[in-house]
Amino acid sequence: MKTRTTVLLAVLATACVSVSKTVLDEGFRDAPVPASRVDVLMASMGDTIPQDCTRVAILHASGDQDMTDEGDFLEKLREEAGKLGANTVYVRSMEDAGTAERIVGAVFDVPADRDSEALALHCPTD
Numbered sequence: 001m002k003t004r005t006t007v008l009l010a011v012l013a014t015a016c017v018s019v020s021k022t023v024l025d026e027g028f029r030d031a032p033v034p035a036s037r038v039d040v041l042m043a044s045m046g047d048t049i050p051q052d053c054t055r056v057a058i059l060h061a062s063g064d065q066d067m068t069d070e071g072d073f074l075e076k077l078r079e080e081a082g083k084l085g086a087n088t089v090y091v092r093s094m095e096d097a098g099t100a101e102r103i104v105g106a107v108f109d110v111p112a113d114r115d116s117e118a119l120a121l122h123c124p125t126d
Contacts, residue, residue: 016063016064016067016068016072017061017062017063017068017072017073017076018061018062018063019059019060019061019062019076019077019080020059020060020062021057021058021059021060021080021084021120022057022058022060023056023057023084024055024056024057024058025054025055025056025057028054028056028084028085028122029085030085030086030122031085032082032083032084032085033081033082033085033086033087034082035075035078035079035082036078037082037087038078038079038081038082038086038087038088038089039087039088039089039123040074040077040078040088040089040091041088041089041090041091042090042091043090043091043092043093044091044093044094047090049090049119049121050123052123052124053088053121053122053123053124054121054122054123055119055120055121056081056084056085056086056119056120056121056122057081057084057086057119057120058117058118058119058120059077059080059081059089059116059117059118059119059120060115060116060117060118061073061076061077061115061116061118062113062114062115062116063076063113063114064113064114065113065114068114070094073094073114073116074089074091077089077091077116077118080120081118081120081121084120085122086120086121086122087121087122087123087125088120088121088122088123089118089119089120089121090118090119090121091116091117091118092117092118092119093115093116093117094114094115094116
């Protein structure tokens with residue numbers, strides 16, 4: 001029962017993250033990649049985009065800061081990149097809602113969003 005509850009909570013949290021996509025390479029076609037096989041590179045950790053990768057799409061993720069965390073965002077970005085056939089996500093930024101947004105959210109009872117910008121990439125595998 002505990003495992004089912006944990007899985008259900010993870011699914012609900014990930015469902016709270018929405019991702020919009022802008023395809024950069026209309027000619028790119030590859031089989032979908034399972035989210036678990038999509039690598040993550042992070043600009044904030046000093047990672048860079050390997051030169052031999054194809055830039056497949058720009059991804060913008062957004063979700064209620066009180067209902068999600070960074071892990072939910074990374075999982076959703078990996079899932080969406082994989083659907084496009086990308087095997088790597090390069091996370092350019094991930095930002096929590098600012099103070100003003102959180103105050104407005106509290107006053108008007110609207111969610112304060114966490115946002116992330118990323119690139120879906122297809123990188124050659126060895």
